[in-house]
Amino acid sequence: MQPFAFITVTGEQAARQAAAYPDARYLAGGTTLIDLMKLNVERPSTVVDINAVPLAAISELPDGTVRVGAMVRNSDMAHHPLVRDRYPLISQAILAGASGQIRNMATTAGNLLQRTRCYYFRDTTMRCNKREPGTGCAAIDGYNRIHAVLGTSEHCIATHPSDLCVALAAVDATVRVVGSKGARAVPFGEFHVLPDERPERETALEPGELIVAVDLPPLPFARRSVYVKVRDRASYAFALASAAVALDLSGGVIRQARVALGGIATRPWRAHEAELLLEGREASVEMYRQAADAALAAAIPRRHNAFKIELARRTLVRALSRAEALS
Ligand SMILES: Cc1cc2nc3c(=O)[nH]c(=O)nc-3n(C[C@H](O)[C@H](O)[C@H](O)COP(=O)(O)OP(=O)(O)OC[C@H]3O[C@@H](n4cnc5c(N)ncnc54)[C@H](O)[C@@H]3O)c2cc1C
Ligand code: SF4
Incomplete structure (x- = not known):
């Protein structure tokens, strides 16, 4: 060190x-x-x-937004009544990650900024454009079983590892930051950036900017939501594929849907195509399959990770079916 x-x-x-x-x-x-x-x-x-900076509160704003401080521990966020009752997909996503001890230490902001688990990124003897720009990507022609099939580039195919971020993408959270130019709010969909030609740049944060909170907007139908995670072991493992979904159902018809995928993309992946396909349609497993096909249509498999495409489809169908079954 x-x-x-x-x-x-x-x-x-x-x-x-x-x-x-x-x-x-x-x-x-x-x-x-x-x-x-x-x-x-x-x-x-x-x-x-920054552990002594007072950013560890969860509060409700007058418009119903739930504000989660940057230093709120992941365990506290998962178990807080405002989060647990209004956004079950967020609680479930956090509790599906890491271990109890790690969740007691890990914070909201830290979770957003965790780095990829790509083996080559973590091994300084290997080529990695993200760690050392311009050196190449050892994963593209190497062992890439855990790597991404969506949002990749010829410079990086690393998967974004967070579970929480998948659920935050689904609910359209906002990241509040402060920096030398003042305070600003970054929509969650713009917070993590695609690797393109600059995989070393992972977020919209400017150097030195401090995350102070994450806002969860009012979303009444998020009470009918789930997070489903598939991994190599039942606990203490990162997602091979995951899905965060929320459904607004009326008389068996889907009025609105929120769909985000994890474990398969270079950033938390909002599947707008799947949402558009579901909205206004009768809820059925056949519709969920079509939505899953739309969500994965642009996937690019590599030598060892093609299995993730079908795995992600099935994970999404399972998540939508479970959400529909909730009362
Ligand atoms: C063994 C293991 C298993 C894990 N399994 C999972 C899993 O299954 N799913 C999952 O989602 N995660 C998993 N994790 C990752 C874990 O969730 C993250 O390590 C954790 O959320 C990071 O939070 P932290 O507060 O410890 O961040 P830190 O390590 O303190 O910081 C991480 C980064 O964020 C920056 N940062 C922190 N706070 C701020 C702020 N307020 N403003 C700006 N920058 C900031 C830091 O500078 C640093 O670059 C696992 C981790 C381990 C070690
Ligand atoms: S996939 Fe990305 S993080 Fe992994 S070796 Fe390639 S450039 Fe580095």
Whole structure:
């Protein structure tokens, strides 16, 4: 591990000032950052501990938005009544991830900014455009069983690993950030960016910007929602495929649908094509299959990950069927 300066701050402004050092990183739960520093994948000059910054509250705004502070621990978010009752897909997504101990440390903002689990990214002896731009991608012609089939480029095919982010994409969350130019709100669909030619750039955050909260908009039909995750083991494993869905049903007809997929794409994947196909149609397994085909139509398989396309289709059909069955 490379030596680094360690700064503890208690306020947002002090955090942003400290983060102005080149290559500075905020430290929240540390469950991603410290691992990657030990592997020499992350080599910050300065680590800014933001654990004492008061950003750990969950509150309801007058318009019904639920505001989740950046430092709220994943366990607290999953079990909070406002989240658990209004957005079951979010609670289920968090509880499907990692382990109890990790969820007790991991924070809302840290979860959004966790890095890919691509083996080559985490091994500094391998070629990786994301870790060292311009060196190539060892995964494209290498072992790519866990890699993405949607949103890939010729420069990177790494999967976005978060479960929570899939559910946040489905509900159209907003990420609130502050930086040297002031405060701004980033729609969740614009927060994570596609790899294209610059896989090292993963989000719309500017250097030094601090995430302060994630807003969950009012979405009454999200009470009928589920998160389904398929993985190699029943717990403590990342998704091979996952689906976060919410259905607005009336007399057996789908009025609105929200569909997002995980484990198969380079960013949390909102499947608008599937939503359009479902809306206004009678709920049925046949419709869900058609929606799943539409969601996966643009998938590009590689040597070892073609199985993910059918797996994701079935995961989505299962998620939609489960959501329909809820009362
Ligand atoms: C063994 C293991 C298994 C896991 N399994 C899963 C899983 O199945 N599903 C899943 O979704 N996740 C899983 N995770 C990932 C876990 O959810 C993340 O490590 C965690 O959410 C990161 O949060 P953190 O607070 O610890 O982030 P940190 O490690 O503290 O920070 C991560 C990044 O976010 C930045 N950051 C943190 N807070 C802010 C802020 N407020 N503003 C700007 N930047 C900030 C940091 O600088 C750093 O770059 C697993 C992790 C481990 C170690
Ligand atoms: S898939 Fe992306 S993260 Fe993995 S080796 Fe290729 S460039 Fe690096």
